[in-house]
Amino acid sequence: MLASSFLQAPSIEPMVIGAGSSEGFDHGYAPAVVNLDAPLGWRDIARIAHGAKLVLSPEARARIDHARALVEQIVERRIRAYGVNTGVGALCDVVVSPSEQRTLSRNILMSHAVGVGEPLRREETRAIIAAAVNNFAHGRSGVRLELVDLLVTLLDSGAIPEVPAFGSVGYLSHMAHIALVLIGEGFVRDDTGRTSAARALQQLEREPLVLEAKEGLSVVNGTPCVTGLASLALARTERLLQWADTISAMTFENLRGQAAAFDADSLALRISPGLAAVGAHLRELLADSGIIAASFGRITQDPLSLRTIPHVHGAARDVFATTAEVVNRELASVTDNPVVTGTLAAPRVFSQAHAVGASIGLAMDSLSTAVAEVAAMAERRIDRLVNPLVSGLPAFLADSGGTCSGFMIAQYTAASLVAHNRRLAMPASLDGGITSGLQEDHLCHATPAALKALEIIANAERIFAIELLAAAQAYDLQPAELTRAPKTDAVYRSVRAAISPYRDDRPLAGDIAAAVAFVCEAAPAF
Known part of the structure; x- marks a missing residue:
């Protein structure tokens, strides 16, 4: 586990934007x-x-x-x-x-x-x-x-x-x-x-x-396979979406975004609980940022990968909430075939279709797409961080002189993972198929939907780990007089306590693995 006051155990209570969690279920916790x-x-x-x-x-x-x-x-x-x-x-x-x-x-x-x-x-x-x-x-x-x-x-x-x-x-x-x-x-x-x-x-x-x-x-x-796997997918997605807000705020700050994109009155014009929550979270994360204050009015609007963070992350949170409701309904349902009921004097048997997991299969497909989209937008922000034409920072966040590649190829990795997620996000629910001599001639593929959701989530964790590293590196290259927001600064210091700035002096894969541990082992404290 990472020794840092910034990090905490994953939440196992309903997700509250910017709030700490109450109890953990990762290794090291009772x-x-x-x-x-x-x-x-x-x-x-x-x-x-x-x-x-x-x-x-x-x-x-x-x-x-x-x-x-x-x-x-x-x-x-x-x-x-x-x-x-x-x-x-x-x-x-x-x-x-x-x-x-x-x-x-x-x-x-x-x-x-x-x-x-x-x-x-x-x-x-x-x-x-x-x-x-x-x-x-x-x-x-x-x-x-x-x-x-x-x-x-x-x-x-x-x-x-x-x-x-x-x-x-x-x-x-x-x-x-x-x-x-x-x-x-x-x-x-x-x-x-x-x-x-x-x-x-x-x-x-x-x-x-x-x-x-x-x-x-x-x-x-029955559906224990998909409900069990879906429960883990929800737990990991909940933590990932908390990190997504935090890491994207760091990138937004490094790219000197316009805080108007997160204005509460503006965001309230679109009805979405997730959007409202993400907007509030971003305002909290970026409060008192000297970098953001110095960038006020610099441009009319930021690119979509920055100004739509509340909209995309918020939409994913809305999908998360719907999926959680579906999974809980599935767990509350009888999913055996046949089902036995009645009394000892008058037993009844329903040899029907309660084991078919159509609703949870569709929910897993939906969650997969939502996580894949959030991660795809993260890769676009990584590209902006490493591209000197739009970042205002040294090319690829590397030392000057042409002998260092910095984060050039890390962005390739993120692009590869996004492409892999795009392939995985094809809906399993539409795969169909015929089994058992035409007796089972419609298949929902619910368990495969949950398995690929877990794979997409794992790829998303890696993509956000790369963005976290790139954002920390970008902070190292900002002018000293431009101060970070207190909360993004806490994240930066936590990263730097474990991972030093990158100077092409070691395989970058090791840093990515360490950053994945940040994203996977604990949720941000706010």
Whole structure:
């Protein structure tokens, strides 16, 4: 972690522009306890992903038990229920006898564990597990409490299932790899490395589960994959948007922007909560800037990458708020198929489409585009900082003489990342496809939408890290008599405490990595 009074833990309360946060979930902070009674929100999932302890309330445990009793009644009465006493997918009309239902549950895991590629990160898998437990706690899935408790035990122990990142059009393969561990198959990773699930369960003094009717389908079904990943995307986006304001203010100051662009009366003419909040934040960040005061009236208006910061960042914050609402609604929803409900005397089964994540897939696509646009505009500001034709500063923020390139090629990196984001931002929701012998002939690709959102966010963090370095370098080249705003000066001093000015004396990649740590490990204090 960075030792600086300027930096603080990422916010886990609603984002307030310019306000400090109250509690952290990054490494180095005491993990919280999340009590699962009512449905969890995305902030709860993010806390658990980063180490908070998940505790099932007595009420949640009772709901899980009741749903299991409903499944047992469905089996006993031979009420047709998808994946309970029938096959799955295109085999939904093939009846499965009671004696074969355990085999069906096990075989579902084996055939659905088809993931490929590098494993998900530890916190990503933890988020998915937390979202799955949340879904089961609604009391509409019908898995045994024993199964849910084992998932919680895995979270507590730090033995996290190894889950390949790719291979899902919706939700199946990721959860299948998680569920393999419950039956002693597959692999887990912990602080000591990689080990077999069978050995991990032995070390936890737990026997592998024998899955009962419906459990094989329930543990691969629903939208825990996308809701877990989306919760992490929201947490990272929240922090990134705070940094975006702060870093863009530094660039605006270095380029001697016209403060009228952030005038409250002017911005109030456009109705947007995000725009108003960003405008207020920028005014606060740039208050008492000698550089801005000396630049008053220098030009009629600044280029769009400077004067539209409130509009673009504000629009992204509005998208963020909408996406957060969608994710919380998804977490509050039952997303299993089939859903069990009713009473023991009159159990009901809905073998319909609650597992389809259309709304959250669209939300993730929207968040991806918003973050990509904010980052694209940051690259335009980086270009202005390094271009002597518009910056009024030495070319590429480099030492004179022609032997130094300074930040010339760092801007190339930012341009490359913007282009990569542009490719990634194509909506996953429109990918479509047909699976399972025409039975599943519309696909929303919600989990892939969340995965690419996380990749776009990571690229945006890198782009803003480059802008942060360039802005700090630009401050070094400003005339000494022009003073920075107190708050941008605090950021500058914090950067310089860890990263010295660049003189083409070392690989610039190391500085970029250090700046990425600034952006990723903590949020700005104001």
